[in-house]
Amino acid sequence: MNNSVTSTLIRDFVSLFFPRACVACSDALVKGEETICTYCMLELPETTHHLNPDNPLFNRLAPRIPLKYCMACYKFTKNGRVQHLLHALKYKGHDEIGITLGKIYADKLKGAGIQNEFEIIIPVPLHPSRWRKRGYNQSAKFAEGLSGGLAIPFSDNIMARKFKTETQTRKSKLSRWENMGDVFIVTRPEAVSGKKVLLVDDVITTGSTLEACANELIKAGSCELSIACIAEA
Numbered sequence: 555m556n557n558s559v560t561s562t563l564i565r566d567f568v569s570l571f572f573p574r575a576c577v578a579c580s581d582a583l584v585k586g587e588e589t590i591c592t593y594c595m596l597e598l599p600e601t602t603h604h605l606n607p608d609n610p611l612f613n614r615l616a617p618r619i620p621l622k623y624c625m626a627c628y629k630f631t632k633n634g635r636v637q638h639l640l641h642a643l644k645y646k647g648h649d650e651i652g653i654t655l656g657k658i659y660a661d662k663l664k665g666a667g668i669q670n671e672f673e674i675i676i677p678v679p680l681h682p683s684r685w686r687k688r689g690y691n692q693s694a695k696f697a698e699g700l701s702g703g704l705a706i707p708f709s710d711n712i713m714a715r716k717f718k719t720e721t722q723t724r725k726s727k728l729s730r731w732e733n734m735g736d737v738f739i740v741t742r743p744e745a746v747s748g749k750k751v752l753l754v755d756d757v758i759t760t761g762s763t764l765e766a767c768a769n770e771l772i773k774a775g776s777c778e779l780s781i782a783c784i785a786e787a
Contacts, residue, residue, distance in 0.1 A: 577642040577651060578635040589654050590639070598636060599629040601786065604659075604666040611786055615761050619768045622750070622778050623671065626786035627659045630757055636785050640692075640757055649690045652756070655784050656699015663704065663782075672752040672780060674745070675701050675708035678767055679738065681718040696784055697754045706752070712745045713738055713767060738767050740774040747775035752782055759787045 574583045576591035578598075583591055603609040603625035612624040628636045643651040663669050677693035685691055694710040701708035716739055740746060751771055755764055758781075768779055 577646075577648050578638050589648070589650055594635050598639075599631065599634070601626055601629060603627075604662050604668065611758070615764070615781070618761065618765050619779065619781075620772065621768075621780060623668065623780035623782075625781065626758060626783040627655065627662070628785045630785040630787040640785060643692045643695070643756065644688070647689065649692070649695045652692050652695025652784075653699040653702075656696045656701070657703045658699075659782065659784075660700050660703020663700075669704050669706075671750060672704070672706055673750045674712075675704075675706055675752045675754060676712050676746070676767075676771070677708070677710050678753070678755040678763055679710065679713045679715045681715045683718055693755050696756060700752070700754065700782065709745065712740060712742045713770065714741050736766075738770045740770050743774035746771055748777050750778040750780070751776045752780050754781070755783045757785045757787055758783045 575581065576583055576587070576589075576594055578590050578594040581591055581593075583589075601609070601611075603611055604623075607623055609625070611626055612621060615621060615624050630636050630640070639651055639655070642648040660669070675697045677691060677697040680688070680691040680693070691710055694708075697708040697710065700706070715737055717737065719737055753764060753767055753771065758764060764781055764783075768781070771779060
């Protein structure tokens with residue numbers, strides 16, 4: 555019996571007593587499913603932003619940021635599957651969710667024929683203290699999945715967060731914008747100068763965080779800017 559067959563048998567045996575659970579609904583995963591069950595994948599509320607450049611999210615942010623594309627993969631609803639996924643990604647150590655969703659969205663972008671519209675993928679940076687606590691940047695994991703699926707490089711050391719901000723969750727639109735003022739810096743402007751940048755984040759609400767990042771990337775010389783997020787609230 556070769557090693558691969560032995561490993562498969564061991565995994566199957568372990569799963570009988572310690573079944574892996576879907577991070578969206580907590581039901582047991584069956585053989586062949588990874589991280590998210592097939593039912594949840596089919597039920598996730600997708601957008602069609604990648605098929606329509608003139609979409610509502612683009613029209614919401616374009617007056618504030620000069621954008622080529624602005625897209626979110628899913629719609630965020632309170633207590634919905636997408637919220638459960640994002641919570642597990644950010645607070646439960648399931649960094650594989652970001653990579654998985656990045657690969658899924660990469661396939662959608664390729665299907666829409668816009669995979670060559672970007673030259674480098676940059677995630678919204680996390681403050682070092684939050685990175686140490688979490689162990690990873692959830693937006694960088696999404697960027698990693700996109701990068702692998704699109705064969706476009708990504709980097710999480712081109713931008714940095716200069717200081718830690720208060721949580722945005724319960725702030726008004728104006729307070730969120732004020733909270734993000736002068737937070738980010740491009741530490742390697744030569745890496746984005748003249749480049750078509752895809753800026754990515756986990757979830758977009760008012761867009762204040764992405765606007766602050768975008769302004770710095772434009773100052774650093776990015777010739778074209780697009781945005782992609784896991785979810786739109």
